[in-house]
Amino acid sequence: MSSEQIDALLSYVTEYGMKVVLALLIFVAGKWIAGLVRKAVRRAMERSKVDATLVGFLSNIVFYLLMVAVVIAAVSQLGIQTTSFVAVLGAAGLAVGLALQGSLSNFASGVLIILFRPFKVGDFVEAGGVAGTIDEIGILATQMHTPDNKGMTVPNSQIMGGQIVNFNAFDTRRCDMSFGIGYQDDIDRAKAVLAEMVAADERCLKEPAPVIVVGGLGESSVDILCRPWVKASDYWGLYWDMQERVKKRFDAEGISIPFPQRDVHLYRAAE
Structure with missing residues (x-):
């Protein structure tokens, strides 16, 4: 070289x-x-x-x-x-x-969910056409489980593209119940019994005050609305307890809970 x-x-x-x-x-x-x-x-x-x-x-x-x-x-x-x-x-x-436009849409929706926080882990929500408890908020999909413990993976774009109902957004909820009594029964007595039961249950809050009113006149019953306020965690416990307790108390008070009935008339055809 x-x-x-x-x-x-x-x-x-x-x-x-x-x-x-x-x-x-x-x-x-x-x-x-x-x-x-x-x-x-x-x-x-x-x-x-x-x-x-x-x-x-x-x-x-x-x-x-x-x-x-x-x-x-x-x-x-x-x-x-x-x-x-x-x-x-x-x-x-x-x-x-x-x-990957579908994945990018899920990604953008995931960022929006994390930024605006319409719900958090542990909340029970209706979103994306399903209802369940939030387990994990991912970038592309959200993990949930149903009340009967079925796991669900919901794309974030599906969640952000529809209505989101968060049942745990506030500490208190109004427990909406309706009880029907017969037209021959004493409305004031039925309302007084419901007011007494609500006042005796510690899960029912004093404020806001419960609402107990006649909500409608049905085909076979007078429908009385009972709407106490409770802590969100007590909602279903109170709701289920009241269904049984009201039935037993109405029976003891002689207040009937009617069910739909239909009268059938038979006509004999001329021979």
Whole structure:
């Protein structure tokens, strides 16, 4: 190998060796800075009491976006044209986005659920056409279980695309009950019995005051509405107890609970 070739090789190694070293320095320093930014974003969101699921997810998204910029900067230092590289990434991103548009819709809905918090883990809700207790709020889907303990995975877009009813949104609920009595029975006595039973039950709150009124005149009964306020956790316990206790108390008081009846008249056809 001639001296000219050796000089050319040394010049090539020196030139591109420096580029490689600079590219590595850019990558290492960029990764370190991206890590610092991720930690800063995480701390800022934690101080703002953002949901833990969203904290981890968004901080990682920020980190990887910065790393993409770092890699592009390092590659450009090697003399590689990054314009075509960015164009390829954009085209690939568009193709992936079109292929995963359903998943992206679920992802966007998941972010909205975590941001606006229409419910939290442990709440009983009606959402996405189903009802159940929330077990986990994921980025793409929400895990729930039904009262009879069946697990459900509901896409987040299905939840955000419809009405959400959160039965645990408030500490108290109004327990709506209706009891029918016969038209021949004493309405005032029936209302007094219900008021006495509500007042004697510690689960019924004094404020707001319970409502006990005639709610309608049915085909075979006078319907009396009984609407006490209770703690949300006591709702079903009180509701089920009252159904049995009211039946027994009405029987003891001689108040009838009618059921639909139909009179059938038979006519003998003339022979």
